[in-house]
Amino acid sequence: xxxxxxxxxxxxxxxxxxxxxxxxxxxxxxxxxxxxxxxxxxxxxxxxxxxxxxxxxxxxxxxxxxxxxxxxxxxxxxxxxxxxxxxxxxxxxxxxxxxxxxxxxxxxxxxxxxx
Numbered sequence: 001x002x003x004x005x006x007x008x009x010x011x012x013x014x015x016x017x018x019x020x021x022x023x024x025x026x027x028x029x030x031x032x033x034x035x036x037x038x039x040x041x042x043x044x045x046x047x048x049x050x051x052x053x054x055x056x057x058x059x060x061x062x063x064x065x066x067x068x069x070x071x072x073x074x075x076x077x078x079x080x081x082x083x084x085x086x087x088x089x090x091x092x093x094x095x096x097x098x099x100x101x102x103x104x105x106x107x108x109x110x111x112x113x114x115x
Contacts, residue, residue: 036062037107045105045112057109065104070114072099 037048046066053060075097105112 037064041105041107045107046103049104052104054106054109054111055113056111057106059106059108062106062108063104064107065102067100068103068114069098070101071096073097 041064042048045064047064048061049063049065050061052063052065054063073096078093078097081093101114103112103114
C-alpha cells in the first residue's frame with residue numbers, strides 16, 4: 001500500500017513538472033518577456049497572444065486564449081431521438097449540445113470572455 005501511494009505521488013510530481021515546462025515553452029514562443037504573464041497564467045488561461053488587444057482595457061499583448069466546450073442549449077435532433085426511442089438515447093447522449101468556443105483572459109484587467 002505504501003509503495004502504491006509513493007508511486008502516485010511521484011507520478012503527480014512528474015505531471016506537475018511537465019505541465020510547468022510546457023507552460024514556460026509556450027510563454028517563450030510567444031515572445032512576451034516583460035514578466036506580466038507567468039507560467040501559472042499560461043497553465044490556467046491558455047496560450048499568450050501577443051497581437052490580441054483586450055476589448056475591456058485596450059492593452060496589447062496581455063491576452064491568453066484557449067478552446068473550451070460550452071453547453072449551448074437543447075439539441076432538437078437529440079430531443080427527437082429521445083421521443084422516438086422512449087428516452088433511452090438520453091442515457092448515451094444527453095440532451096444538451098456542446099459548442100467549441102474560444103475563451104480569452106486579460107492578465108491586465110483580469111477580464112475573461114468567450115467568442
